[in-house]
Amino acid sequence: MAGRADSTVLAGARVVLPTGTVENGRVTVEGTRIAGSAAEDARTLDLSGHWVVPGFVDMHNHGGGGASFTSGTVDEVLTGIRTHREHGTTTLVASTVTGEMDFLAHRAGVLSELVEQGDLAGIHFEGPFISPCRKGAHSEDLLRHPDPAEVRKLMDAARGTAKMFTLATELPGGIDSVRLLAEHGVIAAIGHTDATYEQTVEAIDAGATVATHLFNAMPPLAHREPGPIAALLEDERITVELINDGTHLHPAALELAYHHAGAHRVALITDAMDAAGFGDGLYQLGPLAVEVKDGVARLVEGNSIAGSTLTLDTAFHRAVTIDRIPVGDVVRSISANPARLLGVYDRVGSLEPGKDADLVVLDEDFALKGVMRKGEWVKEPRIV
Numbered sequence: 001m002a003g004r005a006d007s008t009v010l011a012g013a014r015v016v017l018p019t020g021t022v023e024n025g026r027v028t029v030e031g032t033r034i035a036g037s038a039a040e041d042a043r044t045l046d047l048s049g050h051w052v053v054p055g056f057v058d059m060h061n062h063g064g065g066g067a068s069f070t071s072g073t074v075d076e077v078l079t080g081i082r083t084h085r086e087h088g089t090t091t092l093v094a095s096t097v098t099g100e101m102d103f104l105a106h107r108a109g110v111l112s113e114l115v116e117q118g119d120l121a122g123i124h125f126e127g128p129f130i131s132p133c134r135k136g137a138h139s140e141d142l143l144r145h146p147d148p149a150e151v152r153k154l155m156d157a158a159r160g161t162a163k164m165f166t167l168a169t170e171l172p173g174g175i176d177s178v179r180l181l182a183e184h185g186v187i188a189a190i191g192h193t194d195a196t197y198e199q200t201v202e203a204i205d206a207g208a209t210v211a212t213h214l215f216n217a218m219p220p221l222a223h224r225e226p227g228p229i230a231a232l233l234e235d236e237r238i239t240v241e242l243i244n245d246g247t248h249l250h251p252a253a254l255e256l257a258y259h260h261a262g263a264h265r266v267a268l269i270t271d272a273m274d275a276a277g278f279g280d281g282l283y284q285l286g287p288l289a290v291e292v293k294d295g296v297a298r299l300v301e302g303n304s305i306a307g308s309t310l311t312l313d314t315a316f317h318r319a320v321t322i323d324r325i326p327v328g329d330v331v332r333s334i335s336a337n338p339a340r341l342l343g344v345y346d347r348v349g350s351l352e353p354g355k356d357a358d359l360v361v362l363d364e365d366f367a368l369k370g371v372m373r374k375g376e377w378v379k380e381p382r383i384v
Protein backbone atom coordinates (compact mmCIF):
# COMPACT_ATOMS: atom_id res chain seq x y z
CA MET A 1 0.00 0.00 0.00
CA ALA A 2 1.15 3.51 -0.72
CA GLY A 3 2.91 5.13 2.22
CA ARG A 4 3.35 1.89 4.16
CA ALA A 5 7.03 1.62 3.34
CA ASP A 6 7.51 5.00 5.02
CA SER A 7 6.13 3.77 8.32
CA THR A 8 8.54 4.05 11.27
CA VAL A 9 7.99 3.48 14.97
CA LEU A 10 10.22 5.34 17.38
CA ALA A 11 10.12 3.10 20.44
CA GLY A 12 11.44 2.93 23.99
CA ALA A 13 11.94 6.68 24.53
CA ARG A 14 10.52 9.08 27.06
CA VAL A 15 7.94 10.86 24.92
CA VAL A 16 6.69 14.28 25.98
CA LEU A 17 3.00 14.65 25.12
CA PRO A 18 0.63 17.53 26.00
CA THR A 19 -0.80 15.29 28.74
CA GLY A 20 2.57 14.47 30.28
CA THR A 21 5.67 12.35 29.77
CA VAL A 22 5.23 8.70 28.78
CA GLU A 23 8.02 6.33 29.80
CA ASN A 24 8.86 3.70 27.20
CA GLY A 25 6.61 5.55 24.76
CA ARG A 26 6.14 5.17 21.00
CA VAL A 27 5.76 7.67 18.22
CA THR A 28 4.57 6.29 14.89
CA VAL A 29 5.46 8.16 11.74
CA GLU A 30 3.55 7.49 8.50
CA GLY A 31 4.84 9.47 5.57
CA THR A 32 5.01 13.10 6.66
CA ARG A 33 2.75 12.74 9.71
CA ILE A 34 2.36 11.24 13.13
CA ALA A 35 -0.02 8.29 13.07
CA GLY A 36 -2.21 6.77 15.76
CA SER A 37 -1.12 3.20 15.03
CA ALA A 38 1.66 1.47 13.12
CA ALA A 39 1.53 -0.54 9.91
CA GLU A 40 2.43 -4.23 10.31
CA ASP A 41 5.64 -3.86 8.34
CA ALA A 42 6.71 -0.67 10.12
CA ARG A 43 10.41 -0.24 10.80
CA THR A 44 11.21 0.14 14.52
CA LEU A 45 13.96 2.40 15.83
CA ASP A 46 14.92 1.68 19.44
CA LEU A 47 15.42 5.01 21.24
CA SER A 48 15.79 3.63 24.77
CA GLY A 49 17.54 6.12 27.02
CA HIS A 50 16.43 9.06 24.89
CA TRP A 51 13.73 11.75 24.94
CA VAL A 52 11.43 12.44 22.02
CA VAL A 53 9.96 15.96 22.10
CA PRO A 54 8.08 18.06 19.52
CA GLY A 55 10.15 20.01 16.99
CA PHE A 56 11.01 23.51 18.20
CA VAL A 57 9.14 26.61 17.00
CA ASP A 58 11.17 29.84 16.85
CA MET A 59 9.06 32.96 16.39
CA HIS A 60 11.95 35.44 16.54
CA ASN A 61 15.04 34.70 14.48
CA HIS A 62 17.15 36.91 12.19
CA GLY A 63 19.45 34.34 10.61
CA GLY A 64 22.09 31.68 11.05
CA GLY A 65 24.70 29.60 9.25
CA GLY A 66 26.36 32.84 8.12
CA ALA A 67 23.15 34.06 6.45
CA SER A 68 20.86 36.99 7.24
CA PHE A 69 17.08 36.88 6.77
CA THR A 70 17.12 40.69 6.39
CA SER A 71 19.59 40.85 3.51
CA GLY A 72 20.53 37.36 2.27
CA THR A 73 19.75 35.87 -1.13
CA VAL A 74 17.07 33.15 -1.25
CA ASP A 75 19.81 30.49 -1.16
CA GLU A 76 21.42 32.17 1.85
CA VAL A 77 18.09 32.38 3.67
CA LEU A 78 17.59 28.64 2.98
CA THR A 79 21.06 28.00 4.46
CA GLY A 80 20.02 29.87 7.60
CA ILE A 81 16.80 27.86 7.82
CA ARG A 82 18.70 24.59 7.36
CA THR A 83 21.21 25.53 10.07
CA HIS A 84 18.44 26.09 12.60
CA ARG A 85 16.67 22.90 11.51
CA GLU A 86 19.79 20.92 12.31
CA HIS A 87 19.51 22.37 15.82
CA GLY A 88 15.88 21.25 16.24
CA THR A 89 13.90 24.24 14.93
CA THR A 90 11.38 22.70 12.55
CA THR A 91 9.12 25.79 12.40
CA LEU A 92 10.71 29.19 11.99
CA VAL A 93 9.55 32.77 11.55
CA ALA A 94 12.06 35.05 9.80
CA SER A 95 12.62 38.37 11.56
CA THR A 96 13.84 41.49 9.79
CA VAL A 97 15.68 44.41 11.40
CA THR A 98 15.08 48.11 10.81
CA GLY A 99 15.61 49.26 7.25
CA GLU A 100 14.15 51.72 4.74
CA MET A 101 10.42 51.14 4.18
CA ASP A 102 10.89 50.26 0.49
CA PHE A 103 13.66 47.85 1.35
CA LEU A 104 11.53 46.10 3.99
CA ALA A 105 8.60 45.88 1.58
CA HIS A 106 10.92 44.28 -0.96
CA ARG A 107 12.23 41.81 1.67
CA ALA A 108 8.66 40.94 2.59
CA GLY A 109 8.14 39.86 -1.01
CA VAL A 110 11.27 37.68 -1.02
CA LEU A 111 10.52 36.04 2.35
CA SER A 112 6.81 35.56 1.62
CA GLU A 113 7.73 33.20 -1.22
CA LEU A 114 9.60 31.04 1.27
CA VAL A 115 6.55 31.07 3.52
CA GLU A 116 4.33 30.06 0.60
CA GLN A 117 6.59 27.11 -0.26
CA GLY A 118 6.58 25.94 3.38
CA ASP A 119 10.16 26.74 4.40
CA LEU A 120 9.17 29.55 6.77
CA ALA A 121 6.14 29.96 9.03
CA GLY A 122 5.89 33.72 8.54
CA ILE A 123 7.60 37.08 8.79
CA HIS A 124 8.23 39.18 11.90
CA PHE A 125 8.97 42.86 11.34
CA GLU A 126 11.17 44.07 14.20
CA GLY A 127 11.46 47.79 13.52
CA PRO A 128 11.35 50.37 12.11
CA PHE A 129 8.46 51.35 14.45
CA ILE A 130 10.52 51.23 17.65
CA SER A 131 11.84 53.69 20.22
CA PRO A 132 15.17 55.50 19.69
CA CYS A 133 15.59 55.28 23.50
CA ARG A 134 15.64 51.47 23.34
CA LYS A 135 16.91 50.91 19.82
CA GLY A 136 19.39 48.12 20.62
CA ALA A 137 21.02 47.05 17.37
CA HIS A 138 18.71 49.03 15.06
CA SER A 139 19.79 52.07 13.00
CA GLU A 140 18.51 55.17 14.77
CA ASP A 141 18.24 57.30 11.63
CA LEU A 142 15.84 54.79 10.05
CA LEU A 143 13.43 54.54 13.01
CA ARG A 144 9.87 55.84 12.52
CA HIS A 145 6.75 56.34 14.55
CA PRO A 146 4.27 53.51 14.09
CA ASP A 147 1.87 54.59 11.35
CA PRO A 148 -1.07 52.30 10.57
CA ALA A 149 -0.76 53.15 6.86
CA GLU A 150 2.89 52.07 6.84
CA VAL A 151 2.17 48.96 8.90
CA ARG A 152 -0.48 48.19 6.32
CA LYS A 153 2.02 48.69 3.51
CA LEU A 154 4.33 46.02 4.98
CA MET A 155 1.41 43.68 5.66
CA ASP A 156 0.32 44.00 2.03
CA ALA A 157 3.88 43.48 0.77
CA ALA A 158 4.01 40.25 2.80
CA ARG A 159 0.82 39.00 1.07
CA GLY A 160 -0.73 37.51 4.20
CA THR A 161 2.50 36.02 5.57
CA ALA A 162 3.24 38.76 8.16
CA LYS A 163 2.82 37.08 11.55
CA MET A 164 4.18 39.67 13.96
CA PHE A 165 5.27 43.30 14.30
CA THR A 166 7.38 44.52 17.20
CA LEU A 167 6.32 48.06 18.10
CA ALA A 168 7.10 50.71 20.67
CA THR A 169 3.39 51.16 21.31
CA GLU A 170 3.82 54.36 23.36
CA LEU A 171 4.88 56.33 20.26
CA PRO A 172 2.33 58.36 18.26
CA GLY A 173 0.26 55.94 16.14
CA GLY A 174 1.26 52.99 18.32
CA ILE A 175 -2.15 52.13 19.73
CA ASP A 176 -3.89 52.53 16.35
CA SER A 177 -1.26 50.24 14.82
CA VAL A 178 -1.87 47.62 17.53
CA ARG A 179 -5.59 47.76 16.76
CA LEU A 180 -4.99 47.37 13.03
CA LEU A 181 -2.75 44.33 13.57
CA ALA A 182 -5.14 42.70 16.02
CA GLU A 183 -8.04 43.18 13.59
CA HIS A 184 -6.06 41.32 10.91
CA GLY A 185 -4.93 38.49 13.18
CA VAL A 186 -1.30 39.64 13.13
CA ILE A 187 0.55 39.59 16.46
CA ALA A 188 1.25 43.03 17.91
CA ALA A 189 4.35 42.59 20.06
CA ILE A 190 5.50 45.22 22.55
CA GLY A 191 9.25 45.71 22.36
CA HIS A 192 12.20 48.06 21.90
CA THR A 193 9.95 50.28 24.00
CA ASP A 194 10.32 53.06 26.52
CA ALA A 195 6.69 52.76 27.70
CA THR A 196 5.54 53.29 31.26
CA TYR A 197 3.48 50.68 33.12
CA GLU A 198 0.27 52.54 32.25
CA GLN A 199 1.15 52.93 28.56
CA THR A 200 1.89 49.21 28.37
CA VAL A 201 -1.48 48.32 29.91
CA GLU A 202 -3.15 50.55 27.28
CA ALA A 203 -1.38 48.65 24.48
CA ILE A 204 -2.42 45.28 25.92
CA ASP A 205 -6.01 46.47 26.17
CA ALA A 206 -5.77 47.53 22.50
CA GLY A 207 -4.81 43.97 21.50
CA ALA A 208 -1.05 43.41 21.95
CA THR A 209 -0.34 39.78 22.89
CA VAL A 210 3.44 39.32 22.95
CA ALA A 211 6.37 40.87 24.83
CA THR A 212 9.38 40.98 22.50
CA HIS A 213 12.39 39.58 24.39
CA LEU A 214 11.12 40.55 27.85
CA PHE A 215 13.68 42.50 29.91
CA ASN A 216 15.85 43.35 26.87
CA ALA A 217 15.41 46.74 25.13
CA MET A 218 12.91 48.11 27.67
CA PRO A 219 13.08 50.05 30.97
CA PRO A 220 14.05 47.86 33.94
CA LEU A 221 11.64 46.93 36.71
CA ALA A 222 11.74 49.57 39.45
CA HIS A 223 9.62 49.73 42.57
CA ARG A 224 8.07 53.16 41.94
CA GLU A 225 8.14 52.85 38.15
CA PRO A 226 7.36 49.20 37.39
CA GLY A 227 7.44 49.98 33.65
CA PRO A 228 6.53 47.53 30.88
CA ILE A 229 8.04 44.46 32.57
CA ALA A 230 5.50 44.36 35.41
CA ALA A 231 2.58 45.08 33.06
CA LEU A 232 3.67 42.36 30.62
CA LEU A 233 4.40 39.75 33.28
CA GLU A 234 1.14 40.16 35.17
CA ASP A 235 -1.30 40.10 32.25
CA GLU A 236 -2.70 36.71 31.23
CA ARG A 237 -3.16 37.94 27.65
CA ILE A 238 0.59 38.32 27.11
CA THR A 239 3.15 35.68 26.13
CA VAL A 240 6.70 36.72 27.02
CA GLU A 241 9.62 35.92 24.73
CA LEU A 242 12.84 34.99 26.52
CA ILE A 243 16.35 34.67 25.04
CA ASN A 244 17.97 31.92 27.07
CA ASP A 245 21.57 32.24 25.93
CA GLY A 246 23.11 33.18 29.28
CA THR A 247 24.09 36.62 27.90
CA HIS A 248 20.76 38.40 27.42
CA LEU A 249 19.29 37.21 30.74
CA HIS A 250 20.59 36.14 34.11
CA PRO A 251 19.15 32.73 35.00
CA ALA A 252 17.32 34.37 37.93
CA ALA A 253 15.50 36.74 35.54
CA LEU A 254 14.45 33.82 33.36
CA GLU A 255 13.23 31.85 36.37
CA LEU A 256 11.33 34.91 37.65
CA ALA A 257 9.50 35.17 34.31
CA TYR A 258 8.67 31.45 34.25
CA HIS A 259 7.38 31.49 37.79
CA HIS A 260 5.41 34.69 37.51
CA ALA A 261 3.89 34.25 34.03
CA GLY A 262 3.69 30.45 34.16
CA ALA A 263 5.10 28.13 31.51
CA HIS A 264 1.92 28.50 29.43
CA ARG A 265 2.88 32.16 28.81
CA VAL A 266 6.56 31.82 27.91
CA ALA A 267 8.01 31.49 24.39
CA LEU A 268 11.69 30.61 24.19
CA ILE A 269 13.21 32.34 21.17
CA THR A 270 16.72 32.72 19.78
CA ASP A 271 16.74 36.28 18.34
CA ALA A 272 19.63 34.70 16.44
CA MET A 273 21.74 36.57 13.89
CA ASP A 274 23.95 35.24 11.07
CA ALA A 275 26.68 33.87 13.37
CA ALA A 276 24.35 31.29 14.97
CA GLY A 277 25.64 27.84 14.09
CA PHE A 278 28.53 29.48 12.20
CA GLY A 279 31.18 31.11 14.40
CA ASP A 280 32.93 34.25 15.60
CA GLY A 281 33.87 37.06 13.22
CA LEU A 282 32.61 40.28 11.64
CA TYR A 283 29.01 40.44 10.42
CA GLN A 284 26.34 42.92 9.31
CA LEU A 285 23.00 43.30 11.07
CA GLY A 286 21.00 45.35 8.59
CA PRO A 287 23.24 48.36 7.97
CA LEU A 288 25.21 47.99 11.25
CA ALA A 289 28.55 46.23 11.75
CA VAL A 290 28.62 43.54 14.42
CA GLU A 291 31.54 41.69 15.95
CA VAL A 292 30.95 38.22 17.36
CA LYS A 293 33.47 37.16 19.99
CA ASP A 294 33.16 34.00 22.10
CA GLY A 295 29.64 33.59 20.73
CA VAL A 296 28.46 37.04 21.91
CA ALA A 297 27.33 39.49 19.18
CA ARG A 298 27.90 43.19 19.83
CA LEU A 299 27.70 46.32 17.67
CA VAL A 300 31.17 47.49 16.64
CA GLU A 301 30.03 51.05 17.47
CA GLY A 302 28.38 51.37 20.86
CA ASN A 303 28.91 47.80 22.08
CA SER A 304 25.16 47.08 22.39
CA ILE A 305 24.21 43.36 22.26
CA ALA A 306 23.23 42.66 18.64
CA GLY A 307 21.08 39.57 18.65
CA SER A 308 22.33 36.19 19.78
CA THR A 309 24.18 33.23 18.33
CA LEU A 310 21.74 30.93 20.11
CA THR A 311 20.09 27.86 18.66
CA LEU A 312 17.01 26.40 20.34
CA ASP A 313 18.67 23.09 21.29
CA THR A 314 21.00 25.13 23.51
CA ALA A 315 18.08 27.16 24.89
CA PHE A 316 16.33 23.85 25.76
CA HIS A 317 19.45 22.38 27.33
CA ARG A 318 20.07 25.49 29.45
CA ALA A 319 16.44 25.68 30.58
CA VAL A 320 16.49 22.12 31.87
CA THR A 321 20.04 21.83 33.23
CA ILE A 322 20.86 25.37 34.44
CA ASP A 323 17.46 26.96 35.09
CA ARG A 324 15.91 23.71 36.39
CA ILE A 325 12.64 24.25 34.50
CA PRO A 326 10.68 20.97 34.28
CA VAL A 327 11.01 19.29 30.86
CA GLY A 328 7.27 19.44 30.16
CA ASP A 329 7.28 23.20 30.83
CA VAL A 330 10.26 23.73 28.52
CA VAL A 331 8.48 21.78 25.77
CA ARG A 332 5.41 23.98 26.16
CA SER A 333 7.40 27.16 25.88
CA ILE A 334 9.65 26.05 23.02
CA SER A 335 7.01 24.30 20.85
CA ALA A 336 3.35 24.46 21.86
CA ASN A 337 3.03 28.11 22.94
CA PRO A 338 4.70 29.68 19.90
CA ALA A 339 2.80 27.27 17.61
CA ARG A 340 -0.48 28.41 19.16
CA LEU A 341 0.42 32.09 18.83
CA LEU A 342 1.35 31.61 15.18
CA GLY A 343 -1.94 29.82 14.53
CA VAL A 344 -0.27 26.56 13.45
CA TYR A 345 -0.93 24.38 16.52
CA ASP A 346 -3.32 22.24 14.47
CA ARG A 347 -0.27 21.08 12.44
CA VAL A 348 2.80 21.38 14.70
CA GLY A 349 3.82 22.06 18.31
CA SER A 350 2.95 18.70 19.89
CA LEU A 351 3.33 14.99 19.19
CA GLU A 352 -0.25 14.06 18.32
CA PRO A 353 -1.67 11.85 15.57
CA GLY A 354 -2.46 13.78 12.41
CA LYS A 355 0.15 16.48 13.01
CA ASP A 356 3.36 16.87 11.00
CA ALA A 357 6.05 14.41 12.12
CA ASP A 358 8.30 17.20 13.44
CA LEU A 359 10.32 15.95 16.39
CA VAL A 360 13.59 16.16 18.23
CA VAL A 361 15.53 13.28 19.81
CA LEU A 362 17.62 14.18 22.86
CA ASP A 363 19.90 11.95 24.90
CA GLU A 364 19.49 11.57 28.65
CA ASP A 365 21.69 14.65 29.19
CA PHE A 366 19.45 16.67 26.85
CA ALA A 367 22.02 16.87 24.05
CA LEU A 368 20.43 16.92 20.59
CA LYS A 369 20.82 13.60 18.76
CA GLY A 370 18.23 13.72 16.00
CA VAL A 371 15.79 16.00 14.20
CA MET A 372 12.88 14.92 12.01
CA ARG A 373 10.82 17.35 9.93
CA LYS A 374 7.69 16.24 8.08
CA GLY A 375 8.72 12.60 8.48
CA GLU A 376 12.25 13.04 7.11
CA TRP A 377 15.40 13.02 9.21
CA VAL A 378 17.16 16.40 8.99
CA LYS A 379 19.69 14.85 11.35
CA GLU A 380 19.46 11.10 11.82
CA PRO A 381 20.16 9.82 15.34
CA ARG A 382 23.14 7.45 15.47
CA ILE A 383 22.08 4.96 18.08
CA VAL A 384 24.74 2.47 19.12
Ligand SMILES: [Zn+2]
Pocket: 060, 061, 062, 095, 126, 271, 307
Ligand atom coordinates in the same frame (compact mmCIF):
# COMPACT_ATOMS: atom_id res chain seq x y z
ZN1 LIG B 1 15.26 40.47 17.18
